[in-house]
């Protein structure tokens with residue numbers, strides 16, 4: 401379907417733990433979209449957990465070593481770029497490569513985290529830390545390496561009429577110095593991909609607001625409050641779906657929806673049923689990929705009704721437009737028979 | 750449910766080494782914080798904090814170690830990076846929160862026991878399997894946290910949507926053993942540090958950069 405580039409884009413791929421379990425559909429749909437768009441993914445051999453948020457909250461060198469091991473595995477396999485769908489993994493991997501690359505601080509700077517960081521990480525790794533390898537998100541690869549135009553031209557089944565809120569989560573683009581991708585306050589990469597897919601993307605004000613992250617287990621009340629806000633805002637934007645790029649956001653908004661709705665009820669709020677697909681699932685649909693390869697059945701809140709509603713609205717819109725055009729044409733024929741070609745129509749009568 | 754803001758007790762003992770230790774471990778120039786409150790304005794967790802994040806910064810500036818290390822806020826920070834992104838003085842505020850959490854842990858504080866249990870259970874799962882085993886983590890957390898039924902309702906949707914994998918997906922090669930070794934070395938280093946610190950009082954100044 402897609403024209404294979406002469407020099408196919410090949411990157412190491414780091415799935416991340418969630419993508420082997422609760423977010424298997426994110427992994428599957430990311431792989432399917434990359435393959436369809438000519439990006440070749442080679443799994444990081446024998447990859448292990450990146451440490452995610454828990455590791456860095458305990459110790460920066462432990463977090464560094466857990467992440468660096470994976471960068472090293474990629475580097476030893478000949479890859480300098482590792483791509484991952486998960487923003488938490490991305491942050492862990494980029495934080496490690498950033499600090500490993502950091503030059504020794506100037507005199508007078510408060511701390512020399514550079515060489516010391518490498519030494520401490522190597523002490524835990526018990527081998528040399530990686531030198532070059534760093535990570536980029538699948539979203540970044542799709543928008544920067546493949547490009548939105550190429551995506552648009554590969555779309556065979558546009559999602560016309562589907563109204564979506566793009567929700568990026570906190571750390572896909574932040575902090576900007578570390579992530580070096582898109583705008584930290586108003587990211588648009590996912591907007592552009594979804595527009596290329598033919599969807600109608602609303603201006604969602606909570607693009608980067610926190611969903612409650614991993615607090616679903618230790619402080620459910622906080623997660624409920626924060627995720628409820630996101631759903632209320634999406635509902636007020638009148639969308640069919642909230643589209644996500646993070647397995648933690650997806651879990652809070654989808655699998656934990658019952659808990660969030662229960663909280664909303666207790667506050668006199670409303671019950672929300674909108675689905676929360678990954679952007680790669682919608683992209684896969686628009687590229688005409690088989691649904692079985694996109695894991696749509698793994699979404700707790702089904703996407704089907706939203707797609708059906710969008711299609712029905714779209715059919716209705718097309719029918720209305722056609723009727724209007726036909727009426728206009730009929731009027732035009734009626735007037736142009738004795739008219740003088742003036743653009744100005746006679747007022748409706 | 751929301752946490753009342755704790756009053757700032759300026760009369761408590763100040764620890765002049767504390768600010769230096771936080772600055773060193775975070776790599777941040779803490780004196781450049783001028784208390785504009787931008788970090789707090791963007792922090793979604795402020796309603797649950799006992800000290801809003803800009804006040805945590807102030808506690809550190811003033812060397813109010815006891816208040817800073819005993820507060821809940823540092824355990825509830827989700828590292829969402831809003832503060833770091835918006836600080837006009839380019840302070841990596843989230844990293845400062847991280848460093849305070851490290852210090853609080855070492856000093857034995859745990860005002861949010863659930864958060865500590867979750868973190869410990871997560872890392873124990875990684876140390877054991879080389880990757881996080883989600884279902885195992887949920888089960889361990891349910892037992893250790895004393896909230897066994899909180900997430901019981903998630904089991905059925907997970908099962909029916911094929912999200913419940915009952916066996917861990919472990920790395921195929923040496924990875925599991927390598928990760929276990931990283932944790933073993935980390936525990937050794939941490940134990941050494943704890944021993945070095947326990948006789949003296951404060952995590953001292955300028956003892957870094959020794960063995961390279």
Ligand code: SF4
Nearest residue numbers: 782784785786788836
């Ligand atoms: S945003 Fe920066 S300067 Fe302002 S209060 Fe927070 S840490 Fe201090």
Ligand code: SF4
Nearest residue numbers: 792826827829830832
């Ligand atoms: S990183 Fe922590 S302190 Fe900073 S805004 Fe986010 S939750 Fe608040």
